[in-house]
Amino acid sequence: MCSDSVKQTAVEVHGLGKRYEIYAAPQDRLKQMVLPRLSRLVGREPKEYFREFWALRDVNLHVDIGETVAIIGQNGSGKSTFLQLVCGTLSPTQGEVQRRGRIAALLELGAGFNPEFTGEENVYLSGMLYGLTEAQLKERYKSIIEFAEIGDFVSQPVKTYSSGMYVRLAFAIAAHVDADVLVVDEALSVGDVRFTQKCMRFLREFQKTGTLLFVSHDVGAVTSLCSRAVWLDRGSVRLDGPAKEVVEAYLAEQHVLDRKAQGVTVTAAKAERARAKMVAADVVDPRLEQLRQANHIRVFEFDPDAHAGEFGAGGARVVDVSLMDSDGHKAQLLQGGELVTLELKIEVNSPLSGLIFGFYLKDRLGQRLFGDNTHLAYEDVVDGEPHDVFRAMFQFRMPILPVGAYSIDAAVASGTQEDHTQHHWIHDALQFRAVDSTMRHGLIGIPMLQISVEKERSVA
Numbered sequence: 001m002c003s004d005s006v007k008q009t010a011v012e013v014h015g016l017g018k019r020y021e022i023y024a025a026p027q028d029r030l031k032q033m034v035l036p037r038l039s040r041l042v043g044r045e046p047k048e049y050f051r052e053f054w055a056l057r058d059v060n061l062h063v064d065i066g067e068t069v070a071i072i073g074q075n076g077s078g079k080s081t082f083l084q085l086v087c088g089t090l091s092p093t094q095g096e097v098q099r100r101g102r103i104a105a106l107l108e109l110g111a112g113f114n115p116e117f118t119g120e121e122n123v124y125l126s127g128m129l130y131g132l133t134e135a136q137l138k139e140r141y142k143s144i145i146e147f148a149e150i151g152d153f154v155s156q157p158v159k160t161y162s163s164g165m166y167v168r169l170a171f172a173i174a175a176h177v178d179a180d181v182l183v184v185d186e187a188l189s190v191g192d193v194r195f196t197q198k199c200m201r202f203l204r205e206f207q208k209t210g211t212l213l214f215v216s217h218d219v220g221a222v223t224s225l226c227s228r229a230v231w232l233d234r235g236s237v238r239l240d241g242p243a244k245e246v247v248e249a250y251l252a253e254q255h256v257l258d259r260k261a262q263g264v265t266v267t268a269a270k271a272e273r274a275r276a277k278m279v280a281a282d283v284v285d286p287r288l289e290q291l292r293q294a295n296h297i298r299v300f301e302f303d304p305d306a307h308a309g310e311f312g313a314g315g316a317r318v319v320d321v322s323l324m325d326s327d328g329h330k331a332q333l334l335q336g337g338e339l340v341t342l343e344l345k346i347e348v349n350s351p352l353s354g355l356i357f358g359f360y361l362k363d364r365l366g367q368r369l370f371g372d373n374t375h376l377a378y379e380d381v382v383d384g385e386p387h388d389v390f391r392a393m394f395q396f397r398m399p400i401l402p403v404g405a406y407s408i409d410a411a412v413a414s415g416t417q418e419d420h421t422q423h424h425w426i427h428d429a430l431q432f433r434a435v436d437s438t439m440r441h442g443l444i445g446i447p448m449l450q451i452s453v454e455k456e457r458s459v460a
């Protein structure tokens with residue numbers, strides 16, 4: 001951890017709270033404006049005609065310059081309220097926000113633009129509100145419009161824009177105002193894939209120097225972009241920590257709640273992260289030496305107590321997870337591109353219909369690289385009785401992996417693909433590490449069947 005003098009604070013939030021007054025009927029609002037004053041005039045205790053609702057309460061947060069922090073949580077948990085308070089577009093009922101530097105915000109649709117003004121006029125208006133001079137805006141205007149890609153609509157009032165066009169223009173402006181802190185609320189979910197990727201490229205560049213606060217329901221975007229996540233739950237901070245861990249805890253809880261709504265009890269348990277057991281260094285498959293491109297992958301042993309967390313209703317349990325090589329031996333060292341079989345051993349505790357066994361392979365950030373389950377492969381329903389033991393096998397070619405740590409989530413559920421109860425989900429059940437690789441870019445490489453070059457025409 002760096003000292004405060006080295007790492008400066010970008011945003012500091014103390015005891016932040018936002019209270020709304022909820023009126024059961026419109027006339028109650030009128031009564032509240034008039035009657036309490038009258039009551040006070042005649043010396044009576046004034047009555048309140050509203051119910052108070054705290055959208056956010058007692059939130060404390062410290063964000064360092066250069067950090068990328070995701071705010072996650074269910075609908076209505078207070079994420080947008082929090083971002084608006086941080087940006088100063090909403091004033092708090094309690095507490096305070098301290099910010100350093102220029103904050104640019106991409107908040108919910110509708111914020112920021114004057115709907116009667118054209119796109120061009122709004123570029124100048126917003127830019128000046130961010131503190132840019134007219135000369136600076138003239139200089140950057142072409143680049144802003146190119147980024148937004150809204151064509152001739154730039155000379156139309158923004159009230160005629162689609163939600164996607166609106167966000168494109170807002171993003172383009174925010175990307176050009178030299179912000180120190182960028183606050184992005186769900187903006188990426190509105191645009192099309194190409195624009196979203198453009199924004200992601202911009203955000204990745206921005207991250208190198210700036211501070212980013214990011215709200216998204218897309219947990220993939222959260223884990224790929226953010227090092228830290230804050231989980232807001234009914235207006236309070238539920239968990240604040242490494243993005244991967246917070247997202248996994250949040251997803252587990254979402255499943256618990258989803259099943260509860262269906263009358264099924266699923267529990268989420270957090271286990272201490274334990275060190276995975278390393279394999280002995282001298283276990284080397286002789287075939288590996290013959291392979292031209294080295295992508296050695298060390299597989300750590302499955303240890304039922306050494307995982308990042310687990311949850312489930314408990315009707316069945318994953319008791320063993322292993323990766324086998326093509327000879328059917330438990331692999332300790334693999335090669336990217338090799339044929340492997342992932343084997344899950346499951347014990348059933350209570351009568352279950354429609355058993356589904358599945359896995360996800362994830363990278364160190366928790367991004368799911370790929371996964372599969374038995375539901376789609378088996379049309380017959382697999383039922384289980386107490387004490388039954390199943391082995392689910394997935395044979396696939398291990399992709400070529402960039403150097404780094406990887407893990408496999410293993411799970412057993414019952415039901416259907418669309419509606420199922422997780423009985424046991426183990427985060428990071430099996431861990432492994434790609435120790436060397438020729439791959440530098442991309443998430444995974446797939447073994448090429450053939451690579452060739454043909455000269456079709458020669459000038460000479």
Ligand SMILES: Nc1ncnc2c1ncn2[C@@H]1O[C@H](COP(=O)(O)OP(=O)(O)OP(=O)(O)O)[C@@H](O)[C@H]1O
Pocket residue numbers: 020021053054055073074075076077078079080081082
């Ligand atoms: N002006 C308002 N008056 C009354 N209640 C409000 C007002 N604005 C927001 N709320 C309530 O505050 C709570 C938090 O809202 P907020 O929009 O911050 O949640 P959120 O986490 O961003 O949700 P979502 O994921 O759906 O965007 C919600 O219950 C919402 O209904």
